[in-house]
Amino acid sequence: MRASRRPMGVVLGWVRRQPPKVKAFLAVVAGMAALVFIRFIVHDHDNLFVAAEAAHAIGIALLVYKLTKEKTCAGLSLKSQDLTALFLAVRLYCSFVMEYDIHTILDSATLVATLFVIYMIRFKLRSTYMLDKDNFALYYVVVPCAVLAVLVHPSTSHIMINRICWAFCVYLEAVSVLPQLRLMQNTKIVEPFTAHYVFALGVARFLSCAHWVLQVLDTRGRLLTALGYGLWPSMVLLSEIVQTFILADFCYYYVKSVVGGQLVLRLPSGVV
Numbered sequence: 001m002r003a004s005r006r007p008m009g010v011v012l013g014w015v016r017r018q019p020p021k022v023k024a025f026l027a028v029v030a031g032m033a034a035l036v037f038i039r040f041i042v043h044d045h046d047n048l049f050v051a052a053e054a055a056h057a058i059g060i061a062l063l064v065y066k067l068t069k070e071k072t073c074a075g076l077s078l079k080s081q082d083l084t085a086l087f088l089a090v091r092l093y094c095s096f097v098m099e100y101d102i103h104t105i106l107d108s109a110t111l112v113a114t115l116f117v118i119y120m121i122r123f124k125l126r127s128t129y130m131l132d133k134d135n136f137a138l139y140y141v142v143v144p145c146a147v148l149a150v151l152v153h154p155s156t157s158h159i160m161i162n163r164i165c166w167a168f169c170v171y172l173e174a175v176s177v178l179p180q181l182r183l184m185q186n187t188k189i190v191e192p193f194t195a196h197y198v199f200a201l202g203v204a205r206f207l208s209c210a211h212w213v214l215q216v217l218d219t220r221g222r223l224l225t226a227l228g229y230g231l232w233p234s235m236v237l238l239s240e241i242v243q244t245f246i247l248a249d250f251c252y253y254y255v256k257s258v259v260g261g262q263l264v265l266r267l268p269s270g271v272v
Contacts, residue, residue: 048211052204053106059200060113066193067120072128075187075194078121079134079179083141085114087176090169098158098166133186136179145171152231170236174243177201181250190265199254202247209240 067073088111095104121129145168153167180198184190190198216237257265 048207048214049103050106052207052211053103053110055200055204055207057106057110057113059197059204060110060117062193062197062200063117064113066197067117067125070193071125073121073125074128074130075183075191076117076121076129077134077136077180077183078118078129079136079138080177080183081114081118081121083138083172083176083179085111085118086142087169087172088114090165090172094162094166094169097162098156130183130187134179134183135186136182138179141172141175141178145175148235152235154232155230167232167235170239174239175246177243177246181246184250192265195254195257195265198247199251202244202251202254205240205243205247209244212237212240 063076066076088107092104092107092111095107148171149164149168153163156163158166177198184194184198254265
């Protein structure tokens, strides 16, 4: 096992020694290579969106296990869960009034699980909640997302409030993990289940981003036109890319920790 991990450890060690610009370039190259690989092995790219929902559900399941079995919410951001519940609730509303499909059922299950996590943190396990570390101000993300949704939203035939809500949940989802990353940066040490949860989010965000990028490529850009005109199509794609890159740095350290056989993830300064 140790011998099989050595080559990966050498590669990760070399990447870690590179300057930030080289790391950014390597991340872009790795992302493009992964997209090409996925494009050839996944014939129906709609399955990527379902896979993204499944990865998110796995992450939530890990949180539920942590809360119910270990009886502690240490290391978890209540504020991130609040933002997740908010964008899921808004997205569910949009699904019911705009386009009811299988994703509505998946979002419903995810919202119920997220509300359970919030209930456990806020009431049952409040004594283990790191209130002083979970210090990200929510208005830093909620207010800008709301303003941006009013300014840039779909140009469909639905009523204005529904189109604004749709845009709001897209923007809020992209940044909902920021409080969790802030808490982990404050503590510097991330216990296994929390690390697994955030990594699952990273996988979910990448698969969702891959779904949109590949759909745009397959339709030769017609998908962007189908989403409407103006800035909205570009903002949808940009939101997917942003939420992927937000978690990219953490996922690198997660893989590095797993390859190194470390059960507890230690983050250096400036990761998020």
